[in-house]
Amino acid sequence: MSDPFELPQIEPDSLERADAARNRERILCAARRLFTERGAGCVSMDEIAEAAGVGKGTLFRRFGSRASLAAAVLSERERGFQEDIIRGEPPLGPGAPADERLIAFGEALLDTLELHSELLLAAETGPVRYTHPAYRVHRLHVMLLLQEADPGCDAEMLAEALLAALGAELFIHQRRAREIPLERMKQGWRELVRRTVPRAEPEPV
Amino acid sequence: MSDPFELPQIEPDSLERADAARNRERILCAARRLFTERGAGCVSMDEIAEAAGVGKGTLFRRFGSRASLAAAVLSERERGFQEDIIRGEPPLGPGAPADERLIAFGEALLDTLELHSELLLAAETGPVRYTHPAYRVHRLHVMLLLQEADPGCDAEMLAEALLAALGAELFIHQRRAREIPLERMKQGWRELVRRTVPRAEPEPV
């Protein structure tokens, strides 16, 4: 387990220069607007820079890559999601059995995908994906639930396998090209989880 | 089931002009050589075109995209793999129980990934991935095995979920960044399959 829990560093460095902070905000606003207006796949970085009234260099120094920018745009939603997972109501939050929590987790992710698949796809391209705090939090969450349900299993491997089934690229293919209804995708997830996670028997006799 | 079984169209159109055939061969040779020499991630399409003594336009007209070229380079190996699956020895080929065949399938794929992950990654980028004959054959194969093992399940959804765990990007991350040994990855796959596919009981009493 070489994976220390790290809360995602969503807040910017507080000792940031005023113009830098202003520009970050401008960029995020422009990106959010353009992404929702025209779909994340149809907006170039140049356009975002121009819409934000900022040079391209600034855009990339702030956010590093297209994927990171997309992730930043999603970060507010993601923060809420993590909040719900850690402290929210069951079955998403603590208090429900692990398998139910896993099912709720996947269904929530699928709902997000239904609304923002393109943006998530943009955020998942490139090697950033697996090192991004959001992914690591999801992995850790699934891992802990798996471990809770079945302490003997290789939770790390299983967690990443399950998460792979919730990737944006696969989602888009299934949902758009194969036209699989969202409800069936959720059923598929439930089936996958039920098979993977043995329902914890209340008390072994 | 909107998915008719199609054998992959690996052979080129036989009524292809002589120069076209010669150039296709040149391109494939050059690509194969450069990919193995320097790693698929470090070779640009321009370099391949130049090494093949061919214009860039020709390269792209023949193969359409970088991903397709990578897939074409892999096609010989893939053909052998399909042969082994359809007509080879058990447990990969027919004759073994479905769960064992599934395990063998994944382990073989993991072995290929171990040797050619970069090339497979190149072949898996872009929307081509899910429509490529190789992917469709893999999906169909996994689907049929799942159906054989458990006729009541949603084999289509489960098949794609399982295949997602064998994606090249995830493999590279686990194997290189997280330094998970190949053997553990195979164990993970076995565990995933065992949980997903109930061992068919010989005779229900």
Add this chain to the structure above:
DNA sequence: CAGAGAATCGGACCATGGTCCGTTTAGTAG
């Protein structure tokens, strides 16, 4: 062999993600 016509060729061209570095500016010290 010659001519016609279609298929192919190839490199100039485009779009876009990402980098570099000379210039500008915010913050600070005197």
Add this chain to the structure above:
DNA sequence: CTACTAAACGGACCATGGTCCGATTCTCTG
């Protein structure tokens, strides 16, 4: 207010995947 420095800016620049279209070459027919 001025001077100074480190940080930030921004647009020219680069690499690369992919497209286009006039020039070329193959093949078939007479």
